Amino acid sequence: MQTEKEDEDDASPEEYVALSSFTGSGSDQLSFHSGDRLLVHAKPSSEWWWAELHEVIGYVPARYLRQDAAEDEDDEEEEEEEEDPWQDEEYFGSYGTLRLHLEMLSDKSRTEAYRQVILSNSASLRNKVVMDLGCGTGIISLFCAQLAQPSVVYAVEASSMSEYTRQLVKQNGCEEVITVLQGRAEELELPERVDILVSEWMGNCLLFEFMVESVLLARDRWLREGGVMWPSSAALTLVPCQAHSYYAEKMAFWERPYGLDFTPLQPLAQQEFFTKPKFSHLIEPDDCLAAPCNVICLDMYTLQVKDLEEIKAQFHFCVEKSGVFHGFTAWFTVHFESLETGGAAVELNTGPNSEPTHWKQTLFMLDRPVSVYTGDSIRGTIVLRRNPVWRRHMTVTMHWNINSSTEDTDNCQVGTKTFPMWR
């Protein structure tokens, strides 16, 4: 009797087209460019397939491939009917429940930053028209109505939470000022342009969920000439770091549990725990091996939706203390410009030197830790590539190069790794 796997191996390879470029890490992953045609020989897991390109064979991430449109038009039409690339039902479904709103409102640093922006700009907000895009429970709109005197706040919310937002607005006596509009911002009509567009759109590693696209589209459509964006700019910060306890918990554990050698499970552990980034990581400032560096800076006035497809930056860290380089940690900061003459900008920093927020930080583990020494340099690039199909997802590719500072070694170690978030 043949096993399923043998059946698969015997089948003739299927042709797939690459939706976007991919740079393989390690010797068993295959690199390819957008539009390349690959022959898939086997699908050992739902995430990684065994494929061939120009007579070279290796593992490829399944989510980068799609069957040829010409061959499979009917299937594709069916698929597209079934699956929304924005996954709005799931996305807005989760914002229709209290769990996420409780998490966000309990995050004092986050919520207080918005409160502070409004309070410190209350004089300038007088008689202004405000849009609060993705108002959720309406907290930012309520701050505007209570702490300043805008002429109107359009509180836009696509999830079913908006029904409660209306009640909260009424309950707090703000119905004269706040107009709650239920629907996707992209599909709504406002009676006028706005002076201020405020939104809390940031996701893990700044961009995940890509709500920022809705904000940019609303800016182009509804913000009046000279109007203000809050946040006004955003930065992604990166640092090479140690992660001893996470490494011990997920990888070193298999070295000798109960006195037995379980190391054959380590490659599996690497695939299972280190392929995707770890959200909700809290890095100790002491675990930073170098000074953190702002790798990406986005200007919310000039950023374009098309810029989000691929954001690439270079980094150069100078190792400040010897240790084990387990990976990179990323976090973001947003700035809110002041409207008052001489007023200070407000900053919301989600890094390890500020009060922890509900985003915490994002940890990207290398496949193998590397010892580094004071004076070594770590140079490289980071590329945030939006998923061409699943529009709320992206991959983060890091390429790095460690140059030793010690004279007796001519040691240059190079690595590349692509992390899906999540597809």
Ligand SMILES: C[S@@+](CC[C@H](N)C(=O)[O-])C[C@H]1O[C@@H](n2cnc3c(N)ncnc32)[C@H](O)[C@@H]1O
């Ligand atoms: C991160 S939450 C912020 C909620 C609220 N502003 C706060 O600070 O607590 C983002 C909210 O935006 C809503 N949202 C996301 N994209 C939207 C869009 N295109 N149109 C309308 N609402 C949207 C979500 O349903 C969610 O409630």
